[in-house]
Amino acid sequence: MLKIQNLTKQFGSLVAVNNLNLSVAKGETVVIMGPSGCGKSTTIRMINRLIEPDRGSVFVDGVDITGLDANTLRNMRKRIGYVFQHFNLINRLSAIENVMLGLVMGGQSKEAAYDKALAALAKVGMEQFKEHKPGQLSGGQQQRVGIARALAFEPELMLWDEPTASLDPMLVREVLVVMEELAKYRAATMLVVTHEIAFALHVADRIVLMEEGGIVESGIPSQVFVNPVSSVGCQYKELIEYQLNTSARTLAGQHVA
Missing domain, CATH: 3.40.50.300 (P-loop containing nucleotide triphosphate hydrolases)
Known part of the structure; x- marks a missing residue:
């Protein structure tokens, strides 16, 4: 691929x-x-x-x-769908309009683009917010709209x-x-x-x-996180072990309390 x-x-x-x-x-x-x-x-x-x-x-x-x-x-x-670090949504457009925009610019009719955009929003659990503008959405919701925008092209x-x-x-x-x-x-x-x-x-x-x-x-x-062969892999293994040990100590402390 x-x-x-x-x-x-x-x-x-x-x-x-x-x-x-x-x-x-x-x-x-x-x-x-x-x-x-x-x-x-x-x-x-x-x-x-x-x-x-x-x-x-x-x-x-x-x-x-x-x-x-x-x-x-x-x-x-x-x-090729691409999801950015930043949401890159157009603030004056609603969620569904943001998702539709690339489809319409690519030559699809507004009706077909709307249907595809709505289906993409449904995949990320955002269809009920389709008329909301980015300023009305949380950061996580905005990123889900960004994901729907990529999915709408069925990449x-x-x-x-x-x-x-x-x-x-x-x-x-x-x-x-x-x-x-x-x-x-x-x-x-x-x-x-x-x-x-x-x-x-x-x-x-x-x-x-x-x-x-x-x-x-x-x-x-x-393999990579349990038996790493690189220095970077070893650092990730140590971080995972530290996080697990910290969680274990926290749980033990709560149990004692």
Whole structure:
């Protein structure tokens, strides 16, 4: 479904992504993790050329996106859903109008676009808020509208660029639940950049760890987080153990009290 070959991006003297290679099978959910600044978001943005790569190729179903002209790229992007860190909703439009906009601009009738937008909002549990404007919605609800906007195109590939990064911790869970449901039904291949360890453990078919612009480890969650071979993997293992021990101590203290 997705094949990345020798992908490279440099900003001045900083090599953000260095000769990266990655393949994702149809229906697979792959989670990319790693420390801030390791190149995760740059990598995912290059897949649909929100950032232009310096070198390398990105194949979606055998088509190299890096070689497409503007019009062909625009059509290819309709097959690739993208959920941003920030919601990027238009404040003057209602939720359903935000979801419809790309469909209408792509040539669909308003009636067909409305039906698809409503179905997409239903998938993320937001159909009852279809007439609300972004200012009337919580951060989690706005991000769910952003997810519906991507789903409305019925994409074959979904790209998630730290979709919970801009949310208050109390709102993160509602977005993760939507993502888990989508991953469970495998309606699209999913590539997710996130720091959410619990989500990765629960949903990912494969974890990819990055450091300094390259992949340092890849495998199923139980392998990467239980028997890591990279320094980044070891750090995640220690963090998981710390969180488990902290939770155990807290529960023990409540029991004693």
